[in-house]
Amino acid sequence: MAIFQWLNNQLLRMDWLSASVRGLMEALGIDVGTRLGGSLHFFIYDVIKIFILLGVLIFAISYVQSHFPPERTRAIVGRFRGLPANTLAALLGTVTPFCSCSSIPLFIGFVGAGLPLGVTFSFLISSPLVDLASVILLASIFNWPIAIAYVAVGVVLAVVGGTLIERAGLQRHIEPFVLDNPIADVPQAELTRAERLAYAREQVVDVFGRVWAYVLVGVAIGALIHNWIPQQVIAALLGSDKLWAVPLATVVGIPMYADIFGTLPIAEALVARGVGLGTVLAFMMAVTALSVPSLILLRQVVRPPLLAVFVGIVTLGIVAIGYLFNAFAYLLV
Numbered sequence: 001m002a003i004f005q006w007l008n009n010q011l012l013r014m015d016w017l018s019a020s021v022r023g024l025m026e027a028l029g030i031d032v033g034t035r036l037g038g039s040l041h042f043f044i045y046d047v048i049k050i051f052i053l054l055g056v057l058i059f060a061i062s063y064v065q066s067h068f069p070p071e072r073t074r075a076i077v078g079r080f081r082g083l084p085a086n087t088l089a090a091l092l093g094t095v096t097p098f099c100s101c102s103s104i105p106l107f108i109g110f111v112g113a114g115l116p117l118g119v120t121f122s123f124l125i126s127s128p129l130v131d132l133a134s135v136i137l138l139a140s141i142f143n144w145p146i147a148i149a150y151v152a153v154g155v156v157l158a159v160v161g162g163t164l165i166e167r168a169g170l171q172r173h174i175e176p177f178v179l180d181n182p183i184a185d186v187p188q189a190e191l192t193r194a195e196r197l198a199y200a201r202e203q204v205v206d207v208f209g210r211v212w213a214y215v216l217v218g219v220a221i222g223a224l225i226h227n228w229i230p231q232q233v234i235a236a237l238l239g240s241d242k243l244w245a246v247p248l249a250t251v252v253g254i255p256m257y258a259d260i261f262g263t264l265p266i267a268e269a270l271v272a273r274g275v276g277l278g279t280v281l282a283f284m285m286a287v288t289a290l291s292v293p294s295l296i297l298l299r300q301v302v303r304p305p306l307l308a309v310f311v312g313i314v315t316l317g318i319v320a321i322g323y324l325f326n327a328f329a330y331l332l333v
Helices: 002-012 015-027 033-065 070-077 081-091 104-112 118-128 132-143 144-167 193-227 231-238 244-255 260-272 277-289 292-299 302-333
Strands: none
Touching: 002 015, 002 132, 015 033, 033 132, 033 260, 081 118, 081 144, 104 118, 118 144, 118 277, 132 144, 132 260, 132 302, 144 277, 144 302, 193 260, 231 244, 244 277, 244 302, 260 277, 260 292, 277 302, 292 302
16 A cells, blocks of 8 residues: 555656755745745646646557547447446546547437437536546546546436436437438448557647646646635635535536646645535536537537536536535545
């Protein structure tokens, strides 16, 4: 256990990097004990750490993900029905590289391929919400029990949400053009090892291109929260003893559009300032699963009644998860 903890601290938390940044700043005459110095340390350390982990993790995970192109994902899920199909779709969503917006074309493909609506929504909820790289980054900021619990509740939310949507019988509220364009089952060529490596490199470049600005903004906001906003102000708004904290964090997160990598530094700073773990996770989930741009895109393929049911189910699920984590956070820290 001690070895595992040491590896976790050095490889994921990168305590060596924090100490190195601190030492360099002190050598330059910058006092990290001041607000400005502490903010600079937080910003430099978190940005470097997140970018290093992103580069390594996205490359490794993308190589694995190259075995799960959209066509193969549809074929695997299409072999099952009912709750097993929803569960499998939610699990596949955790290992496929699709954000909330890029998941929409997958939604069209799944429905066009004849997969049940509930199965499609289980994938749609899980894919942006639970990402392997973000889970490891979550462990680097908090710990493994929290990261694993986040995966578990994310998958449960996807399965339950998809099942409820299926039972609501809202198939008629899919836009006709989606149903009128069936997807042909075309055999896909197997990639060579060199092609998989090239794909992994391309994914690293693509992910960096999409998230670097969000990471910088997220870390900057985290540094501001961590060192400049008084703890009593944050506690008054989002303290773990405030019943409105979880719904407020969820509502605040929905209008935002940011990758989960950009929300992690904010989450780290909020927890450090006394905000409940469930409140922070509710904010992260709302940003990644219910961002306004993704809802606008989803509206292009489903009608308002189905969209409203989707938003309602996911919102209630996120709020319930937030309260659950706040109630039992002591078991995870």
